[in-house]
Amino acid sequence: MAEQKARVPDAKVALSTASVYPESTATAFEVAARLGYDGVEVMVWNDPVSQDVEALRRLSDHYGVPVLAVHAPCLLITQRVWSTDPWTKLQRARAAAERLGAATVVVHPPFRWQRQYARDFVRGVQRMADETDVRFAVENMYPWRYRDREALAYAPDWDVTKEDYPHFTLDLSHAATSRSDALAMADRMGGRLGHVHLADSFGSAKDEHLVPGRGDQPCAAFLERLTSSGFDGHVVVEVNTRRAMSSAEREADLAEALAFARRHLARVPGPGVPEPGTVDPGAPAPHRGVHRP
Known part of the structure; x- marks a missing residue:
């Protein structure tokens, strides 16, 4: 039988x-370039650089790291970022994504x-999706x-699969916090699963966002699927590194x-196929013990 290779x-x-929080948006571009990530997702929040499309473009060009997604400012701490009107926030996120060449805007339910x-959210998201690529x-x-x-x-519901959205983001740490089966949720999303936030968890009441492999969620099986x-x-990769003792420890976690x-x-799927080696041979060992945020 011919030897199969990892695709x-x-x-x-x-x-x-x-x-990289509490470090800056600019630091994230630098770290992504140094570690060999394919791009960044910009979380728009209180860091002024995250709100400035031209500053983001300059960072992307300087480090050679594309912006692949823009996370609209939906958090409690970002209620006044870009606007106090939630539709204006989404319009500005779409404009930022279009100018930066990002494929996706990530948005939370209201x-x-x-x-x-909340009353018009499902229809409104569909209307906005119809106006852009x-x-x-x-x-x-x-x-x-x-x-x-x-x-x-959250409204209409924290379980977004109950509504008819054009695309979904599946966050594995959020699935654990809601005590949901991430694989079953992905099945419900089907072909509308368009984006993934990769993080691990032990399924506690706290949204943990652990480095994948340090919790008990099916991160490996999910990626293979x-x-x-x-x-x-x-x-x-959306993980919590706030308790890292140094920049070097944070970068080791992200590597x-x-x-x-x-x-x-x-x-490679299939029985009897050996697991391929780590793509980055200089990366640290895959497990150094439980790291709780």
Whole structure:
């Protein structure tokens, strides 16, 4: 039998600029270039550079790192970034993505207290998607929990597969926090799965965003399924490195995450096929113990 070789993964692996927090957006471009990521996803937040399309273009050109996705400012801490009007935020995210050549805008479902926005959100996202080649990929979220209490913070629902969105972002850490099966959720998304946030978790009430391989989520199986399913989106490493003791430790975590993603995206499916080696031979060992944020 002829020896089978690991296929070259079609999915590009990007670094979320949130993964270097509390360091800056500019640092994320530098780290992505040094480690060999295929691009970045820009989290638009309180860092002024993340809000400035021309500054982002200069960083992209300087480091030779493309912007593959723009994450619209949907967090509680970004309620006043770009505008207080949520539709204006999405319009500006789309314009930024178009100017930067990014394929995807990541957006969260509305908070329940954004009542008017929530009422028209599903139809509004579809209308905006019809006006551009940029994908609006709505991200799965989770209930907010405190001890034995649960609050439904998102509308129409944290489980975005219940609505008819044109594209989805599947975040594996969010799936764990919502106590969902990520593989089953991907099945429900089907061909509308357009974007992935790769991170691990132990499924606690806290959204952990661990380096993949350090929790108990099916990160490896999920990536291998993407490879065999014809997935044509991007895989974005979105992990929490806030407790790293140094820049070198943070970069080691991000190198490990990149090696994990590429290793499992390149795996050849089928029985009896040995697991291919890590794509980046200089990357650190795949596990150095549990690293909680």
